[in-house]
Amino acid sequence: METAIFIVCAAIVLAGALGVVLVRNPVHAALSLVGTLFGMAVLFLNLEAHFLAAVQIIVYAGAIVVLFLFVIMLLGVDRLEDLSVEPIAGQRVLAAVVGLGTFGLAAAVLATSDIGLPTQPALTGPITDQYSNLRQIADVLFTDYVYAFEATAALLTISVVGAVVMSRRMARDDQARQSAQDD
Amino acid sequence: MVTASWYLILAAGLFTIGAVGLLVRRNPLIMFMCVELMLNAVNLTFITFGRELGDIGGQVSVFFVLVVAAAEVVVGLAIVVAINRRRPRATADDLSALKG
Numbered sequence: 001m002e003t004a005i006f007i008v009c010a011a012i013v014l015a016g017a018l019g020v021v022l023v024r025n026p027v028h029a030a031l032s033l034v035g036t037l038f039g040m041a042v043l044f045l046n047l048e049a050h051f052l053a054a055v056q057i058i059v060y061a062g063a064i065v066v067l068f069l070f071v072i073m074l075l076g077v078d079r080l081e082d083l084s085v086e087p088i089a090g091q092r093v094l095a096a097v098v099g100l101g102t103f104g105l106a107a108a109v110l111a112t113s114d115i116g117l118p119t120q121p122a123l124t125g126p127i128t129d130q131y132s133n134l135r136q137i138a139d140v141l142f143t144d145y146v147y148a149f150e151a152t153a154a155l156l157t158i159s160v161v162g163a164v165v166m167s168r169r170m171a172r173d174d175q176a177r178q179s180a181q182d183d
Numbered sequence: 184m185v186t187a188s189w190y191l192i193l194a195a196g197l198f199t200i201g202a203v204g205l206l207v208r209r210n211p212l213i214m215f216m217c218v219e220l221m222l223n224a225v226n227l228t229f230i231t232f233g234r235e236l237g238d239i240g241g242q243v244s245v246f247f248v249l250v251v252a253a254a255e256v257v258v259g260l261a262i263v264v265a266i267n268r269r270r271p272r273a274t275a276d277d278l279s280a281l282k283g
Contacts, residue, residue: 002185003184006190010189013193014193014197014200017201018200020213020217029213029216033219033220036220036223037219037223040223040226043190048234049234052230052245052246056249059253060249064219067257068256068260072212074264087274088276091206092207095203095207102198102202103195103199106192106198107195110191111188125238125239125240127237127238133242136242137242137243137246140239140240140243141246148247156254162257162258163258163261164261166258166262166265167261
């Protein structure tokens, strides 16, 4: 059963990823991204990461992709992109070399290394069946990683403030443009 | 039976697709989506190794990656909006104001 789920989800994930890269319309790319993220959430469930599967759906498919779609609509850039021309000569050949190199090296390491054998006890907390997945994450998050957790609060606040500041229409710019038009 | 290697190879493939897309595409929004693909590939690797080594730390790391990815998307899209206001329909090739 796990094998069947893995094969179906891997196909969905890879198809969605290829869709993001190859599709010409940004809206279609965002929808392909939803497919990839959803398949990824099911793979997380397969790996018994229940909490993160739910967070993946809520944060990624629910918030981030909707934000992408909002920006696409806001900018009105839902036009088709011409993918037949190569902006920089030789770029795609080099990108293919980089891609094959990355995948080839990673696959070679995975094929030759001996992974999956725990050689040392868990550094943070062991995964047990005794508690729920959420409780195990919370136990570690609010003890070992509590400062990092607090720092993420600061990070989110700063990024929200930064987003507001950067996407705000500058009053001074508008006045300058207005006076330029008047002249 | 699915072994951890299958998940890791899938993650490597996804990372590769994201990296190639980031290099090839010129639309800043699509480039952000490719970054998300790469982050997701790394998340899958974290969770696979976390389960394989019996350590909950992998899942905690993924939690932090999710938070940082959300912050990155918010700031990045704000930059895209700001750039598009000044230079409509700019692609990544057009933005050379910081070139030395």
